[in-house]
Amino acid sequence: MKKIGGFINPWGNGHFTRMMALDEVIRQNAGDDLDIHYSSSGEIYQKLLKKFPTKKENLHNITIPTPIDGKCGPSITLSLFNILLPVAGRKPLVSVMAKYLIAEGKLYDKQKFDLVVNDGDVGSNIIAEKRNVKSIFITNQFRPKLWVSRSFFYPAVMYISKKIAKATKIVVADSPPPYTICEYNLNFPERLKKKIVYAGHFSNNITVNHGPKSDLEKLIKNADNFGYWMITGNKSTNKATFTKYEKVFHDTEMNNERRIVSHAKNDPSLDKVLGKNGKTYSISEAFEKNIDWIQMDVGFLSEQEKDTV
Structure with missing residues (x-):
């Protein structure tokens, strides 16, 4: 062997x-x-x-x-x-x-x-x-x-x-x-x-067996377009990157730009949705209430969600 x-x-x-x-x-x-x-x-x-x-x-x-x-x-x-x-x-x-x-x-x-x-x-x-x-x-x-x-x-x-x-x-x-x-x-x-x-970026080429759609997938289904922002690195780099992203998100040009922010952390408490009305919701609540969202923060995306996003 x-x-x-x-x-x-x-x-x-x-x-x-x-x-x-x-x-x-x-x-x-x-x-x-x-x-x-x-x-x-x-x-x-x-x-x-x-x-x-x-x-x-x-x-x-x-x-x-x-x-x-x-x-x-x-x-x-x-x-x-x-x-x-x-x-x-x-x-x-x-x-x-x-x-x-x-x-x-x-x-x-x-x-x-x-x-x-x-x-x-x-x-x-x-x-x-x-x-x-x-x-x-x-x-x-x-x-x-x-x-x-x-x-x-x-x-x-x-x-x-x-x-x-x-x-x-x-x-x-x-x-x-x-x-x-x-x-x-x-x-x-x-x-x-x-x-x-x-070797490229070591992207996952595994075929994903899709099951029922998650609330996140349902929520983005009717979105015309959105940006995907990923935060990676060690603790300090992660924090610094998020701070820079937050600064960009407050620019006037970003007022109507939908985005999903992946924190690359196994922490469900990070999962939240910011509506265009300025209120914050859980992902499930945002879907149930059909919230017009501007930003979605996610700890980790599942393999199926990665494929969809």
Whole structure:
């Protein structure tokens, strides 16, 4: 039986979402002839436990160094201080990094992986090269272009890109040029292009067996058009994005623009509908009262609702 190791960066939900989409496709095509292990930490490790409750022996809780959250994404200042000093309850990065690499190295030695898939975990990519294990690195950034004010990050960007380049294959979670979401994020040298695969955005191609329509689907059925706004990322990025969206929604031009806002959080309390009358309703209440709505907030869309929206 072949053995695959999946190493997931815990900073943000995108890494987890992509890996779970890949997991589903792998299992559909390989059946039970695979032994798949996953490694991550924090909230992502908890999600793995929830998704694979009968496979706990295949889930490994290894703390992966991540930036410290600020008001709008990572706090550069606090993260730099944390390299050598404890900050916000976190141990110095140098000690965490050492323990993390040792723990992942031991996992490699124990499991003897035939293939590893690293989504954002550069350390695992380094270990795979040293142990001659075939590796796939999933990313949507490679040597991103920096603003002049961030040019001091250039050495770190070059170092990380150099280590990503060691992978057997690099899978880009984006469309190939010139259709990439942000061309400034992808700057591959010519020598690497043979090992690069553009996989789109890991969209779900599974055929959904449609059941009875939900109240959300019924509510949008007669809407001429509406926008779809998604909030993703870690806690601070999520909050900052929502704040920016709220600012846009208050612009005069948005007064009559219907929109669905997906928060990518498993929290039913987020589900609500704002009517054009300024009142707030539950989704079911808005449907029952046939409310003329302007904004619908949803924690998570079901697979059927995603297909409909």
